[in-house]
Amino acid sequence: MNKRTFAALATSLSTCLVLGLSACDSGAGKPSQADKRNPGVATGTVIGGTPKKGGTLTVLANADFAHLDPARNWVMPNMDFGIRLLYRTLTTFAAAPGKAGGKIVPDLATDLGRPSDGGRTWTFTLKKGLLYEDGTPIKAQDVKYNVERSFAPDLTGGPDYAQRYLADTKGYTGPLKGKHLSSISTPDDHTIVFHLNRPVAEFSYTVTLPTFSPVPQSKETGVQYDLRPFSSGPYKIDSYSRGKEMVLVRNPHWDAGTDPVRKAYPDKIVVKQGLKGSQIDDRLIASSGADASAVEWTNMSPTSVPKVLPKTDVKARLSAEINGCTDMLSLNTARAPFNNLALRQAVQYAVDRQAQVTANGGPALNDPATSYLPPFLTGGNKIDHDPAPVNGNAERAKEYLKKGGKPAGFKSTITVSTGDKTRAEAVQQSLARVGIKVEIQTVDPSVYYDTIGDTKSAPDMVISGWCPDYPSGSTFLPFIFDGRTIKAKGNQGNYSQFRDKAVMKQMDQIATLSDPAKANQAWQDLDAIIMNQVPAVPLLWQRKPLLAGSNIAGAFGHPAWTGQFDYAVIGLVDPSKSQS
Numbered sequence: 001m002n003k004r005t006f007a008a009l010a011t012s013l014s015t016c017l018v019l020g021l022s023a024c025d026s027g028a029g030k031p032s033q034a035d036k037r038n039p040g041v042a043t044g045t046v047i048g049g050t051p052k053k054g055g056t057l058t059v060l061a062n063a064d065f066a067h068l069d070p071a072r073n074w075v076m077p078n079m080d081f082g083i084r085l086l087y088r089t090l091t092t093f094a095a096a097p098g099k100a101g102g103k104i105v106p107d108l109a110t111d112l113g114r115p116s117d118g119g120r121t122w123t124f125t126l127k128k129g130l131l132y133e134d135g136t137p138i139k140a141q142d143v144k145y146n147v148e149r150s151f152a153p154d155l156t157g158g159p160d161y162a163q164r165y166l167a168d169t170k171g172y173t174g175p176l177k178g179k180h181l182s183s184i185s186t187p188d189d190h191t192i193v194f195h196l197n198r199p200v201a202e203f204s205y206t207v208t209l210p211t212f213s214p215v216p217q218s219k220e221t222g223v224q225y226d227l228r229p230f231s232s233g234p235y236k237i238d239s240y241s242r243g244k245e246m247v248l249v250r251n252p253h254w255d256a257g258t259d260p261v262r263k264a265y266p267d268k269i270v271v272k273q274g275l276k277g278s279q280i281d282d283r284l285i286a287s288s289g290a291d292a293s294a295v296e297w298t299n300m301s302p303t304s305v306p307k308v309l310p311k312t313d314v315k316a317r318l319s320a321e322i323n324g325c326t327d328m329l330s331l332n333t334a335r336a337p338f339n340n341l342a343l344r345q346a347v348q349y350a351v352d353r354q355a356q357v358t359a360n361g362g363p364a365l366n367d368p369a370t371s372y373l374p375p376f377l378t379g380g381n382k383i384d385h386d387p388a389p390v391n392g393n394a395e396r397a398k399e400y401l402k403k404g405g406k407p408a409g410f411k412s413t414i415t416v417s418t419g420d421k422t423r424a425e426a427v428q429q430s431l432a433r434v435g436i437k438v439e440i441q442t443v444d445p446s447v448y449y450d451t452i453g454d455t456k457s458a459p460d461m462v463i464s465g466w467c468p469d470y471p472s473g474s475t476f477l478p479f480i481f482d483g484r485t486i487k488a489k490g491n492q493g494n495y496s497q498f499r500d501k502a503v504m505k506q507m508d509q510i511a512t513l514s515d516p517a518k519a520n521q522a523w524q525d526l527d528a529i530i531m532n533q534v535p536a537v538p539l540l541w542q543r544k545p546l547l548a549g550s551n552i553a554g555a556f557g558h559p560a561w562t563g564q565f566d567y568a569v570i571g572l573v574d575p576s577k578s579q580s
Helices: 008-012 077-084 100-101 140-149 161-165 222-229 277-286 289-293 302-308 341-350 355-357 395-401 418-432 445-452 479-482 503-511 516-531
Strands: 056-060 091-093 104-106 114-116 121-125 184-188 193-194 235-241 245-250 269-272 294-296 320-321 328-332 366-368 411-417 437-443 461-466 534-548
Touching: 056 245, 056 277, 056 289, 056 328, 077 235, 140 193, 161 277, 277 289, 277 294, 277 302, 277 534, 289 294, 294 534, 302 534, 328 341, 341 395, 341 418, 355 366, 355 418, 411 418, 411 445, 418 437, 418 461, 437 445, 479 503, 479 516, 503 516
Parallel strands: 056 269, 056 294, 411 437, 411 461
Antiparallel strands: 091 104, 114 121, 121 193, 184 193, 235 245, 245 269, 320 534, 328 461, 328 534, 366 534
């Protein structure tokens, strides 16, 4: 599962051909031969042309949403769905494929924010005429309230930039008991001012996250808000049966005149949940009846690749945008056996990353990862900090097992989302070569990150992914390897529970650098340092394959949401052909 978003760096990369015969030359290096090997499915293209207004869009999903509460929504593609359809943020990403999609534009705010005090203070002014689904006005105080909600211990799972960046937040536990943050001021209903604990030049990007959308205090329902977010976007929830179906209808008080991004083409959006991935693929390949007006929520199954690529008409309905993330095998360093560095190194050499490529759909959809930082954060280059070959090295792994006091191997567990069972089996087979016996545990995707985020019951190994929110190593390495981010419940990112004082000190030093080029190089250097400690093994750099029905128009993988369809502008070729 991919977390986080990437943005502006996609402007230099998103014109690449994915699964294509040619690759992107970033200017920093030539594309590798591996990038030139696959059938051509170009990114940056729009499926079906321009939509017409009306009809019912159907979304076929394998599972329920993890969270839709904007204080808790930090998993892809849930952020795309929530931000584009149910709530608006202070700024957002342009609704465009390829290079143009990396641009941020004002959303609720009139501009991208006005910094002062050397970047420690940011002021935003809300547009006039913004209304909720019941016709009441959206106020600056509502944005402040949602940011404050993100501190509540019960509302776990959401972005923690507010905790990282806002001044004077020590000990704050949210507004549910009537306490409010002094570091956010609202001089009037249309002005919100953020006072930060350090200069943050990229804060315009930070406020694209759902934390910075409005929630009126009068609508607070605590953990139940997940079931019925109060809409400030173009749609509102008409009905929601967890794990089965969600129906969205138009928010009659949404004003397109205040929203240059969302087009809200369909009259209704129906999300069908709990379907099998292969079943979804087959329905969209056939594209009959209501399925012609449908898109898939989760990635196309790797087993469907040979059903799609040879068929010109079906391949034309396939989006395959680079997702800009890194999948990795996180090792729980908080307890045995992986509190032992030598045993972590044994796993590093035992893992066959090429087998991961095969298990996840082959080279048409994946490349083996050789660093934690994805190419989107390294100038388009695939840096190699992993000392092990992509096929592994069983003999070296056995040497480290002996060094770690386990020459005969040991028993371990791996927990994965149900859709990643094949990949877990590939890990199991890799490690079995050197005597490491792995028990596989699968968890429903809707509760996967909540499950592995409970540190007390966390398994030995998990497969997870991370994607930068915007083009800075500060949105990547600290979130997955800074020990200060670890939480007992709702732990996000640092699933290795990795704590290293020298690494954390280096992260703090890099955060003070004002030169982006120097900071970028420093993050790459730190990537290599952390790799030597092996808190995780990088596995894959994926692409996101998504199928659309033959009556879908305006569909493209958006670079800011790891290649997910942009729900701001998707619609139908002929609305009269759609069926509820």
